[in-house]
Every structure is written in structure tokens, then in C-alpha cells.
Amino acid sequence: MKPGYVKRFSRTERVLHWVNAAGFLILLASGLILYLPSLAADVGRRPEIKDIHFWGGIGWVCALVLVALLGDRRGLLRTARQMDGFDREDIYWLRRRRPAPQGRFNAGQKLNAALTAAFLVLFFVSGMLLWAGERDTRFRFASTVVLHDGLLYASLVLLVGHLYLAVLHPATRHSLRGMTLGTVREDWAEEHHPRWDT
Amino acid sequence: MPVVDQPTPEPQPRRIGRGVFLATVVGGVSSLAWGKPVWSKVSSALGGAEGLVPLVPTSGWRIYTVADTMPTFDPKTWRLAIGGLVQQPMQLTYDELRSLPRADQVSTFHCVTGWTVTNVRWGGVRLHDVLAQAGPLPEAGGLEFVSAERPYVDSLSLEQSKLSDVMLAYEMDGKPLPREHGAPLRLIIPEMYGYKNVKWLAGIGLVPKPLPGYWEELGYDQDAWVGRSNGL
Numbered sequence: 001m002k003p004g005y006v007k008r009f010s011r012t013e014r015v016l017h018w019v020n021a022a023g024f025l026i027l028l029a030s031g032l033i034l035y036l037p038s039l040a041a042d043v044g045r046r047p048e049i050k051d052i053h054f055w056g057g058i059g060w061v062c063a064l065v066l067v068a069l070l071g072d073r074r075g076l077l078r079t080a081r082q083m084d085g086f087d088r089e090d091i092y093w094l095r096r097r098r099p100a101p102q103g104r105f106n107a108g109q110k111l112n113a114a115l116t117a118a119f120l121v122l123f124f125v126s127g128m129l130l131w132a133g134e135r136d137t138r139f140r141f142a143s144t145v146v147l148h149d150g151l152l153y154a155s156l157v158l159l160v161g162h163l164y165l166a167v168l169h170p171a172t173r174h175s176l177r178g179m180t181l182g183t184v185r186e187d188w189a190e191e192h193h194p195r196w197d198t
Numbered sequence: 199m200p201v202v203d204q205p206t207p208e209p210q211p212r213r214i215g216r217g218v219f220l221a222t223v224v225g226g227v228s229s230l231a232w233g234k235p236v237w238s239k240v241s242s243a244l245g246g247a248e249g250l251v252p253l254v255p256t257s258g259w260r261i262y263t264v265a266d267t268m269p270t271f272d273p274k275t276w277r278l279a280i281g282g283l284v285q286q287p288m289q290l291t292y293d294e295l296r297s298l299p300r301a302d303q304v305s306t307f308h309c310v311t312g313w314t315v316t317n318v319r320w321g322g323v324r325l326h327d328v329l330a331q332a333g334p335l336p337e338a339g340g341l342e343f344v345s346a347e348r349p350y351v352d353s354l355s356l357e358q359s360k361l362s363d364v365m366l367a368y369e370m371d372g373k374p375l376p377r378e379h380g381a382p383l384r385l386i387i388p389e390m391y392g393y394k395n396v397k398w399l400a401g402i403g404l405v406p407k408p409l410p411g412y413w414e415e416l417g418y419d420q421d422a423w424v425g426r427s428n429g430l
Contacts, residue, residue, distance in 0.1 A: 040261035041268055041378040048266070085211030114215045118222035125227060130311070135417065137429025143233030145260075145312040147226060150233070 004186050006198040008178030012071030013079060017179055019067055020120075023060030024155075027123075030056060031152065057127050061120075083113045089195070104196040112158060119155050122147065234312060258315040261378045262392075264412060269346035269398040271381045278328070278383065282342070282403035285333035292382060298323045301365050305388035307395070308424045320386050321369030325359055328366060328402070340408035343385050344401040352396050352411030354387065358421075363388055366399065390422040 001007065009017070030053040033039045040046065068076060082104050090107035092100035105113075126148040133140035165172045166179070172192070178184045189196060229236075273292045281287040301324045307315045325341075334356075342353045358364075364387045368375050375381045380397025387394050393413045414420050419427040 035256060035260065037256055037259055037261045037376075037378050040263070041376075044263070044267040046261075046263040046266075084213050084215035086214035087211040088209070090211075090214075110215050111218060114218035115222060118219045118226070121223050122226035126230075129230075133311070137417075140310075140429050141230045142312040142430055143230050143237075146233035146237050147229050150229075150237075151226070 001183055005183040006186050006189050007182060008175075008184045008189070009182050010072050010075045011182065012067065012076060014179055014182060015071065016064065016067045016076070019063045020060075020116075023056065023063065024159075026056045027053060027060060028152075035149075035152075054127075054131055057124065061124055064120075083110045086110065101194040102192070102196075104193055106193070112162065115158060116155075119151050119158070123151050123155075126151065238314075258313060259379075260309065260311070260313055262309075263347060264350050265347045268377055269400075271377065273382070276382060278399065279344075279401035280328065280332040280404075281401065282405055283335040283338040284329075284404050285335060286331075288332050290328070290331065295323065295328070295366075295368065295383070298327050301327075303363055303365065303386075305363055305386065307388065308391055310391040310393060310418065310422065310428050310430070319369075319371050320365060320367040321372075322365050322367035322383070322386070325364050325366060325385075329404075332404075334404050337406060338404035340405045342401075342403040342405050342409060343396040343399060343411075344403065345380075345396050346398040346400040350396065350398075350412045352394050352413070353405070353408040354394065355408050358387070358390075361387065361389060389424060391424060391428065393418060394422045 030049050033043045033049050034046065034053060043049065086107060087103075089100040089102065090110065092098060093102060093107045094111075126144050129139050129141065129144045130148060133144060166176045167173055174184060174188050175192075186198075189198060276292050277289040278295060279287075279289050300321065302319070302321050304317050304319050307318050338356060340353050340355050341359050342351060344351050354364075364385075366383055367386045368383050370376065370379055375384060380399065383399045384397045385395050385399055393411070408420065410420060421427060
């Protein structure tokens with residue numbers, strides 16, 4: 001490791017993140033073609049796009065499971081525990097009443113992780129129901145499409161916020177390095193995550 | 199000197215992350231039971247009669263097709279063929295179709311996959327005005343609607359086709375029917391789910407009785423009454 005830098009994300013964590021990001025973007029692109037009337041007319045090929053969307057979704061989830069199983073499982077579990085636990089400072093951080101020194105993840109990152117994981121599960125469940133409902137009326141619910149669409153809008157809000165903080169916002173964009181190269185500057189870590197036990 | 203740096207004992211972190219995760223998953227799955235009615239209520243409460251629908255980029259529509267490309271419309275070559283059990287098989291040009299008595303209606307469009315578009319303004323012709331041109335024979339008991347989008351087809355019984363708000367629409371919301379909605383002509387039967395409302399209509403065949411259409415062959419109900427078919 002370069003002097004002055006600390007390890008932020010393991011290779012397993014980074015692969016998991018980018019597999020998740022790639023899966024989301026493939027599903028987003030193919031989903032928008034299926035969803036937006038103007039794109040539906042210009043692109044056409046709905047049967048093929050449907051196949052890409054369906055198998056892309058299956059592949060996405062399988063790839064995530066594979067990375068988790070074949071990678072550093074213990075490290076992932078430790079990270080998951082860190083994201084699960086909210087201490088007093090996290091609650092203060094969310095309320096924005098006073099400066100609240102954060103650990104390896106701040107409370108916003110923890111919430112983002114919990115919501116992202118929940119949305120993935122819900123996308124998968126509602127997507128499978130859309131697929132199965134087309135084939136068997138027992139799986140058909142009038143609200144499946146409302147849920148799948150609602151998830152699209154909710155996850156776009158999360159994604160825009162995530163991209164802004166990771167790419168644009170001057171104070172936080174250094175964190176992108178942690179998800180690409182795996183390390184961040186020690187002084188940056190000290191400032192943003194003072195209670196992170198590096 | 200007193201020890202100033204004595205750390206206060208930290209209470210165990212609370213497991214809020216998994217709580218947020220589980221609550222979101224449970225809330226989302228339960229929305230399968232309440233999502234659509236709640237969304238319609240919220241939508242009409244916030245936006246008056248039109249609701250939130252115009253704010254959504256799709257205006258509430260979803261475009262479903264079964265072929266790789268949508269049929270294109272050329273007014274010079276387009277024909278509506280009427281055949282089968284009729285006295286006089288015929289082909290209507292676009293101008294001939296437009297010269298028939300005009301019909302207008304506002305009706306709600308329901309898709310079997312769950313979405314609904316309220317208050318769509320359709321302009322076109324009544325089915326019986328078109329059929330009268332060819333003269334159905336007494337033994338005709340059903341109508342087959344053939345789409346230019348192959349192999350899409352669907353059919354109605356003669357009785358169903360006589361419902362007062364069944365029409366062939368060449369206008370939607372004051373404009374010529376857009377390509378993705380079946381330009382230049384589609385069937386509208388508001389009492390039935392969208393898969394009965396054949397787009398890119400190219401031909402109408404009078405048959406002894408209704409035959410299963412594209413989706414019926416894949417297990418959908420022949421009589422696609424809104425709210426009373428397809429397990430909904």
C-alpha cells in the first residue's frame with residue numbers, strides 16, 4: 001500500500017459493488033426500453049429486449065451470490081455487521097444536531113446499503129412475478145407493476161444521490177478511490193471517518 | 199490529576215440496518231395487496247381528474263409488442279380488409295375509412311398486467327358502420343381482428359362486438375393515433391383488457407365463432423372482462 005493511504009474496501013467488496021452496478025445499469029437500460037413508449041417505438045425488438053431484461057436479472061442475482069460465495073466471506077460478514085449497527089453517534093449524524101464523528105461507514109451509507117439490498121430483493125420478487133404472471137394467472141396481481149415501477153423511481157433517487165456524492169461533491173468524491181483502487185488517503189479517512197478503526 | 203480521557207462505555211450498536219432492510223422488503227411485498235388502489239387514490243388526490251399520470255414520462259401507457267419492429271403506416275397503400283362470412287369482401291382505404299360517420303368517446307383503458315389509463319379520448323368509427331359496408335352473413339358469430347404486427351390476432355363474439363362503446367379508433371387524445379398505439383387504426387373495447395384492443399388493425403374476418411387469439415393461445419381468457427377474468 002502507498003504510504004499515507006489506508007485500505008478502504010477489499011477486492012471482494014469492490015467486485016461485488018461493480019457487479020451490482022453493472023447489473024443495475026443493464027437492467028435499467030433494457031427496462032427503460034420496455035417502459036418508455038418513445039424508446040419502444042425507436043428501438044423495437046421487444047421480445048429480445050424482454051429476454052435481455054429477464055436473463056439479465058437472473059444473471060445479476062446469480063453473479064452477486066457467486067461473488068459473495070467465492071470471495072472473502074468473512075470480510076463481507078464483518079462489513080455487513082458494521083453496516084447493520086447504528087450507535088448513538090449515527091443517530092446524532094442522521095438528526096444533524098451536532099457534529100457526530102463516524103466510523104468506517106456513516107449513517108447515510110448504512111441506510112443506502114440497507115435500502116439498496118432491499119430494493120434488489122423487491123426488484124427480483126416483483127420481476128419474477130411479472131414473468132410468472134404472464135404465464136399463470138395465479139401469479140398475477142394488479143399491483144405488481146406498481147411495485148416494480150415504484151422501485152425504479154426510488155432507486156433512481158438513491159442512484160442520483162450516490163453518484164453526486166461519489167463523483168461530484170468535493171468533500172466526499174475522494175471516496176470513489178476506495179471503491180476503485182481500494183485505498184483512501186489517511187487524512188481523508190481521519191476527517192470523514194474518525195472512529196473508523198483502520 | 200484526574201483522568202480526563204476516560205471513555206464513557208459505549209452501548210451496543212442497535213441493529214437498525216437489518217430493520218430498515220426487512221421493513222422495506224416486507225412493506226414492498228405487502229404493497230402487492232394495496233399498491234394499485236393507494237397509487238390511484240394518491241394520484242387523483244394530488245392531481246385532480248388527470249392525476250399524477252401526466253407527470254410520469256409514459257403518461258401511464260406501456261407499449262407491448264410481440265414482433266421485432268412496429269408496423270409502419272403509409273396512407274397511400276394502407277387498406278383495411280373485411281372478409282370471411284360477408285356478402286361482399288372489401289378493402290377500405292384510409293380516406294374511405296375517414297369518410298365514414300365519425301364517433302368520439304372518452305373511456306378508460308385497462309391492461310391485464312395492472313396498469314390503467316383513465317379518460318382517454320378516442321376518435322374513430324363505430325364497428326357496425328364499417329361492417330355494414332361488407333354485409334355480415336347470418337351465420338357469422340364472431341369477428342377476428344388481424345394485426346399488421348404478425349402474428350398478433352384476437353377475436354370477439356358478435357354479441358361482444360355490439361357493445362355500444364366498441365369502436366375502431368384512428369385518433370387518440372385529439373391527434374392521429376401514434377405509431378406505438380397502433381397507427382393508423384386500432385380496436386377499442388373498454389370493457390375488456392388491452393390485449394383484446396388489437397393495434398395496427400389490418401383486417402377483420404367474420405367467422406362462425408370466436409377463435410383464440412395470440413394471448414389466448416398462451417393461456418389468457420377468451421372473454422377478457424375487466425375485473426372478471428384472468429385471475430384478477
